[in-house]
Amino acid sequence: MASSKTNSRLSGDPSYTIVWRAGGSRTGDWCRETFDDEDQAKRFRDLVNGHGQQWPPGWVKGKGFVEAGAPPMPDSEKFPVYAHAYVGLLTDISEHTRTNYTRFIDNHMIPWFGELSVSDRGSRLTRDHVSQWILDLQNGRPGPLHPAGTKRRPYAPKTIANLHGLLYSIFQSAVSADPALRDSNPCAHTRLPKGNDTEDDEVFLEPEEYALLKTHVRADAVDIVDALVSTGLRWGEITALQPPEPVNFGESGFCGYP
Structure with a gap:
């Protein structure tokens, strides 16, 4: 029978891994799939058990269900397109703030998330992506999509918190969409860096x-x-x-x- 294991990431957030032996035999290969959300993990575990300890038909490891012949992920669900559209439709900010938000997305998010999806389809953005992004900002490391040789400076905890707040809002919009694009916000429960005692004095x-x-x-x-x-x-x-x-x-x- 498939079972669930709770793991602790470097960020302190939990993840949930479903493990089983293919076919349910003692000699079957070990299989595993990891989730950010406990309820999603439990649903997947039940699917594995219901299909004789096999991968559910149509499920692609790390991506979820991918139907044969299904249309590609819409451009509107790609992070750069969705994030810019979200900021463009905000009604409670000044144009100066809108310009700043757009710059934050271009300079501090897209180099990490430019090829990922805000929805549960395609290469979905997960809590692990968010945690790695925060560590990179904190340590002055470039993102995966930065040109080779890009130099960045470490960011202060307050700056990281501001950027994380914008990212949280973008994904909360995807969770609250009608219909919802994803089940959970990957920014939820993120443990952010803490400043020293004199930083804000x-x-x-x-x-x-x-x-x-x-x-x-x-x-x-x-x-x-x-x-x-x-x-x-x-x-x-x-x-x-x-x-x-x-x-x-x-x-x-x-x-x-x-």
């Missing part, structure tokens, strides 16, 4: 440190830097400020600012 300049810094600022930028430091405004906030409209004080013809 705020840094404050002493007056003499700021005075030294200001000596290296261009003369025409000193005023705006002083305003940033003294008010705590963000760059986007201070650059959005407009000069006040002049006020006309009546018959005297004097114009000034309030």
